[in-house]
Amino acid sequence: MTASLTPAPPPNILSIQSWVSYGHVGNAAAVFPLQRLGFEVWPIHTVQFSNHTGYGAWTGTVFPPELVADLLNGIEARGVLSHCDAVLSGYMGSEGTVSAVVEAVRRVRAANPAALYCCDPVMGDVGRGVFVRPELPDLIRSQAVPEADIVTPNQFELELLTGRGVKTLPEALEAARLLRERLRGGGPRIVVVTSLVRQDAPEGVIETLAVTGEGAWLCRTPLIPLDPPRNGTGDAIAALFLGQYLRAGDAARALSLSMSALYALLDLTHRMGTREIQLVAAQDEYARPGQVFGAERVA
Numbered sequence: 001m002t003a004s005l006t007p008a009p010p011p012n013i014l015s016i017q018s019w020v021s022y023g024h025v026g027n028a029a030a031v032f033p034l035q036r037l038g039f040e041v042w043p044i045h046t047v048q049f050s051n052h053t054g055y056g057a058w059t060g061t062v063f064p065p066e067l068v069a070d071l072l073n074g075i076e077a078r079g080v081l082s083h084c085d086a087v088l089s090g091y092m093g094s095e096g097t098v099s100a101v102v103e104a105v106r107r108v109r110a111a112n113p114a115a116l117y118c119c120d121p122v123m124g125d126v127g128r129g130v131f132v133r134p135e136l137p138d139l140i141r142s143q144a145v146p147e148a149d150i151v152t153p154n155q156f157e158l159e160l161l162t163g164r165g166v167k168t169l170p171e172a173l174e175a176a177r178l179l180r181e182r183l184r185g186g187g188p189r190i191v192v193v194t195s196l197v198r199q200d201a202p203e204g205v206i207e208t209l210a211v212t213g214e215g216a217w218l219c220r221t222p223l224i225p226l227d228p229p230r231n232g233t234g235d236a237i238a239a240l241f242l243g244q245y246l247r248a249g250d251a252a253r254a255l256s257l258s259m260s261a262l263y264a265l266l267d268l269t270h271r272m273g274t275r276e277i278q279l280v281a282a283q284d285e286y287a288r289p290g291q292v293f294g295a296e297r298v299a
Contacts, residue, residue, distance in 0.1 A: 011246060012040045012083055014075075014108060016068060016101050017090035017235065019045035021060075023276040025052040026090050029232035030239035032279055033261075036286040037243040042084070044071050044104075046097050053131075054231045065096030072104050081111035088242055089144065090235050091122040093132070098139045105147050116187065116246070119148035120238035125195070125229075126156045137161070141182075149187030150245065151179065152238040154195040166193075168200045169209075169218070173299055176211040189213060190251050194237050197223075208237070209298075210255040216299035217252045219259040224266045230277045237262050240286065252295040260289035 013034055018026030027043045034041050046068070049060035075081065087108055089101045105117045121140045124130040130137065141161050145151060159166050164175040176191040183189040193209040201207060206223045209216065240258035248254055264285035269278045284290075 009083075010038050010040050011085040012042060012080070013086045013088055013242070013246075014042045014044065014072075014084050014104065015088045015090075015239075016044045016046060016104060017088070018047045018049070018093070019043070020049050020052050020058075022051040023232070024236075024279045025232040026235055029235035029277065029279060030088060030090065032283070033236060033239050033286045034243050036283050037240075037247065038287070039243060039246070042075060044068055046091060046093055052231045054228070062093055065094060065100040068097065068100035068104060072107060076107065076111075081108055084108045084112055084115055086116040086118060086242060086246060088118045088120070088239060090120045090238065091132075092136065092140070092144075095133075095135055095139055098136065098143050102143050102147055116149040116242075117147055117184070118150040118152065118238060118242040119144050120152045120234060121145065121157050121161060122234065123157050123160055125154055125234075126197075129156075130160070145179070145182050146184060148183050150190045150192065150242060151183060152192040152194060152234070152241060153179070154234055155193060155197065156195075158191075158193050166196075166198070168198050169298065172196060172198060172209055173211065173216055176209060176216070180211060180213075188251070190245070192238075192241055192255070194234055208255060208259050210241075210251045210295070211299070212251045214251075215297055217255055217295040218298045219255045219293055219295045221259055221263040221293050224263075224270045226266060226270055230266065230269060230275070232277050232279075233262065233266065236265065236277065236279070243286075252297070256292060256295040257289060259295075260292045261285045263293065264289055264291065 049058045162175045191211045196207040244254035265282040
């Protein structure tokens with residue numbers, strides 16, 4: 001009789017982001033897809049609101065930055081930081097939170113030098129402009145980005161981080177390369193540009209661009225007419241890309257699979273006509289998307 005093999009424990013991700021009780025943004029958009037991809041997630045919340053701020057009204061509170069360090073102290077006391085494979089950060093909200101996230105990354109790396117840091121530099125978007133405190137873009141640029149192995153700005157945030165206009169593919173590639181130079185030396189230095197809408201693209205599509213030291217890849221999906229745009233999509237794609245990259249170690253494959261999953265999520269949201277992204281209903285798409293959009297090498 002053959003003894004059954006005991007599976008290896010799943011990899012672990014520390015995710016430091018906002019939290020909402022109703023709907024899906026921040027950790028409420030990132031944790032579940034990562035769990036469906038097979039990761040244990042250790043969430044630390046920077047805020048807890050009733051709902052995302054896109055509704056114009058909400059209740060809840062912003063947590064003090066000291067809470068990040070305090071919760072990390074408790075996790076460290078369990079002796080598990082050496083088993084943390086990656087840190088994911090999203091909305092930070094204050095100067096102190098940026099510093100607390102950077103310190104958390106450094107503490108994780110001290111315990112596990114192989115751990116990756118994926119920074120989603122949540123600062124603003126086309127149409128809305130900058131929606132964080134005015135000092136945060138500079139702090140994220142100077143403190144968080146240099147610690148990151150992977151950074152996932154949207155098109156607006158890429159322009160804000162680099163001071164470069166991005167209207168064409170060559171401009172997007174150049175801005176992404178400039179941002180890559182600021183990432184942590186010794187890491188994979190991956191820039192993933194989400195929600196890319198450029199003048200030289202076909203009509204009716206939206207793209208995501210991944211730029212690494214080995215090349216650049218573009219993944220294109222149909223543009224789904226969601227009005228208003230759904231909150232939480234950037235948080236979801238950052239988590240999906242990080243998870244797929246940790247699984248495969250290949251940026252092009254991670255780009256293709258994460259964008260295919262996101263398309264399925266947004267398509268279902270559109271068909272169901274809901275204001276919130278249908279994160280739970282689309283769960284089977286995260287690990288095995290039913291329709292796969294390929295990543296085209298562009299550099």
